[in-house]
Every structure is written in C-alpha cells, then in structure tokens.
Amino acid sequence: MAIGDQSQVAIIELMSGKYQQILAIESEWGIRLNEGDMRQRIEHFHDAVRALTSGSADLYAKHSRLSVEHLAYDLSLLRQIQNKPVGTINRATEKSAGDALVKMGEAGASRSKLPPSQVRMELASLYCGYTVFFAALFAQVADKNYFSRSDVIDESVSDIGVIEDVLDQLIAGKITAAQAMQELMHVERDDLRERLQAMLSRKGLSAKEKQEARALLGTIEKGLAKEKKDLDAAHMNYRTGQLAIYEDTKDLVKQLAAQGLNLAGKFVDSAMQAAGKGQGKGRQ
Secondary structure, eight states: OOOOOOHHHHHHHHHHHHHHHHHHHHHTTTTESSSOOOHHHHHHHHHHHHHHHEHHHHHETSSSTTEEEHHHHHHHHHHHHTOOSSEOOHHHHOOOOOOEEEOGGGOOEEESSEEEEEEEEHHHHHHHHHHHHHHTTTTHHHHHHHHHHHHHHHHEEEEHHHHHHHHHHHTTSSSHHHHHHHHGGOOOOOHHHHHHHHHHHHHHHHHHHHHHHHHHHHHHHHHEEEEEHHHHHHHHHHHHHHHHHHHHHHHHHHHHHHTOOOOHHHHHHHHHHHHHHTGGGSOO
C-alpha cells in the first residue's frame, strides 16, 4: 500500500517521532516484548508501519503482517502497555541501575530492575499517543484484510455447494461424468475443481471415491467455518479495541489542532467517527 495521503503521512511522522523516543528508553533499560525477541519492544509494533509504508506488503493475505489477526493482537498489546509500561526487561541487557538503588531497610541496598516512576510514566504517555495513531492508521487496513478474506471464504462455501449438487446429480444418475466435469468448471477453487475432475476423467467416481469426496468436502467446510469464526473475532477485537482507545483519548484531536497538526488531527477524528458509527460492520 503506497502512502500518498497527506494526513496519513502526518500520522506516520508523528508515530515515527514517538517511536524514536520510545526506542531510546527501551534501549537504555533493555525492555523487550518477550525474552524470545532481542529487539526493543517498540520494534514489534513499528514492523507494521514499515510493512505499510514499504508498499510491498499484501493487504489481503491471511498470514500478512497486516492481517487483521496481527493488527488486533498488536492493538491488544498496546492497550496493555498503558497499565504495564515496562513489560519484560531482558536479563542480558538490562540497565545497570547505578542511580536506581533502592533502600531495603537495614539489610542494605538492592538494585532495582525497573526504571524509576518518572521514566515509566513517560513511557506510558508516549505509548498512549502511539497507540491512538496506530489504531487510526490501520483501521482501514484491518477492514480491507477482513472483508477481502471473508469474501474468499464465502466463495469457497459457495463452491462446495456447487460440488455437492454435482455429486448428488452424478450419484443419482441424472448427469454423466462428462457433464459433471463441465459443471465443475464453475468452481473457483482450483484445488477442489482439479482434484474432482482428475477423479472423473478416469472413469467416473467409484463408490469409495464418492465417499472420499464427501469426506473431503465436510473437512473443508469445517475448516472454513472455523476460519470465518476466528476472522470475525479478530475483526471485532480490533474494532472494540479501537473504540476503547478513542473513548479514553478524546482530547487528542484538540491537542493536535492546538499544536498546528491539523492534518493528523483530522485523520484521527475521521477514524474516530467511523469507528463510532460502526463502519466496521460494513465495507468502507
């Protein structure tokens, strides 16, 4: 996705500024998303921004960095940071807290692994702004991924209906194998069409192959139902998270305008209004 809209550019510039500030703090204190990721925590979230601005990321793929599942997960984590700004401090790189010694009574002093409260408050504040911008920037991206993949699932379900109808007619002797192959040309899913056509091209379907075809269709139907359920849940999670974030930060648009950042403010305001009107329930 090429970023050409000026308001989007303004939002990304603001996010990049907060990214740099967060990166400096998390580098100093060794703050990570988890022990398995040696990078600073903010790098995980900013990967999505890099994917978006690169223009090479697939907005419609299931396993894309910009899939609705990934974005909903990111938003969930970003919301948690407000209450737990420090997260995981990597043991191999944690700050040598020379000036963060904490008195432990007469037992002497012990090193504090946590940044002082002032640093934690600053980190939470920086992430608060970053989270609002993240939710606004990726709202339409999440919708595009969700709706396009929902359409693909619906088409697959329709294809299965066509195949089942063809099988029923074939088993009942209403059509020949050649006619069945012709009917299957309307099936969009290449894997299903080609597999059944290969079976029919030999000498029709044996009783065993008919059972196998039925079982295959049943398995695919169950898989599609689960995928649709998970997809719906991810989209709902993104939308509810987005609304919760906006409810907590309604004054941000006014702050942006006061700072002369009208384009960014309008972009966030537009995303807030769209979320409030429930546009996530339909295509934008």
